[in-house]
Amino acid sequence: GEDVEQSLFLSVREGDSSVINCTYTDSSSTYLYWYKQEPGAGLQLLTYIFSNMDMKQDQRLTVLLNKKDKHLSLRIADTQTGDSAIYFCAETPSGNTPLVFGKGTRLSVIA
Amino acid sequence: SQTIHQWPATLVQPVGSPLSLECTVEGTSNPNLYWYRQAAGRGLQLLFYSVGIGQISSEVPQNLSASRPQDRQFILSSKKLLLSDSGFYLCAWSVLAGAGEQFFGPGTRLTVL
Numbered sequence: 001g002e003d004v005e006q007s008l009f010l011s012v013r014e015g016d017s018s019v020i021n022c023t024y025t026d027s028s029s030t031y032l033y034w035y036k037q038e039p040g041a042g043l044q045l046l047t048y049i050f051s052n053m054d055m056k057q058d059q060r061l062t063v064l065l066n067k068k069d070k071h072l073s074l075r076i077a078d079t080q081t082g083d084s085a086i087y088f089c090a091e092t093p094s095g096n097t098p099l100v101f102g103k104g105t106r107l108s109v110i111a
Numbered sequence: 112s113q114t115i116h117q118w119p120a121t122l123v124q125p126v127g128s129p130l131s132l133e134c135t136v137e138g139t140s141n142p143n144l145y146w147y148r149q150a151a152g153r154g155l156q157l158l159f160y161s162v163g164i165g166q167i168s169s170e171v172p173q174n175l176s177a178s179r180p181q182d183r184q185f186i187l188s189s190k191k192l193l194l195s196d197s198g199f200y201l202c203a204w205s206v207l208a209g210a211g212e213q214f215f216g217p218g219t220r221l222t223v224l
Contacts, residue, residue: 033212042201042215043155088155096208098145103154 004091004102011108018076020105022089027070029091033099034063034074037086046087047074076107084109113138117202117216124223130175130189132219134202137183142204144185145213146177150198161185162208197223 005023012018024032030051035043049056049063049072056063062075072089086104093100118133136142146158157170159177167177174193178186185202200219205211 031212035215040218040220042217043203043213044215045212048212098143098157098160098205098208099213101155101157 004089004100006087006089006102006105008103009106009108011110012079014079014081014109014111016079018074018079018083018107018109020074020076020087020089020107022072022074022102024070024072024089024091024100026091026093026100027067028094031092032063032065032072033090033092034061034072035088035090035101037088037104039085043088079107079109081109081111083107113204113214115202115204115214115216117200117219119219120217121220122222124192124221126194126223127191130187130192130196130221132187132200132202132221134185134187134216135183136204139183139204139206141182142206143208143211144179145203145205146185146187147201147203148198149201149218155201158187192223194223197221 031048033048034046036046037043047058047061049065060077064073086106088101088104090099090101114137116135143162145160147155148158149155159169161167161179164179175189202216203213205213
């Protein structure tokens with residue numbers, strides 16, 4: 001079956017850059033998403049990238065997509081303590097089926 | 112604007128008791144609706160999704176069931192809870208099935224003792 005892979009934990013110092021990686025499985029995915037979950041809350045869409053793009057930048061966030069390797073990354077520049085959360089990547093499988101989420105990467109920012 | 116509500120926010124139930132979690136969406140019509148469970152260290156597990164009233168797809172066989180009695184209402188139920196049912200239950204909706212971005216509710220924390 002489909003399996004979106006993410007490392008479970010990442011720890012960075014405040015002010016450094018964070019890079020969260022994701023490997024997806026369905027090469028026909030049209031959109032790839034990054035969601036953020038703060039403690040005790042639901043998921044919020046952070047950003048997304050269309051499959052015909054290699055990179056998307058939105059303020060402190062940069063998404064890189066390598067379709068050949070089916071690798072997606074999220075870079076957060078100047079990481080702040082408020083960025084501490086769980087980050088999920090999600091792919092759009094072929095057919096009319098729901099998004100497939102990774103297990104999430106817990107980002108801890110050390111002041 | 113669209114909003115999604117979940118009720119209750121937290122719940123503590125004994126093993127063997129029934130369960131009913133409610134999710135409602137406002138500000139949109141005919142949404143696709145989803146129930147997820149998030150257990151510690153296991154990420155998001157899709158339980159059920161619905162593309163319309165009375166249309167429920169089950170992703171994982173278990174002692175839970177879902178119903179959609181109204182267009183914007185999605186109910187998650189169980190007749191007898193197990194310890195393993197503990198977790199954080201999230202409801203979500205989307206405009207499009209499949210590729211559509213999903214919008215999540217605030218979640219219900221269920222503890223089964």
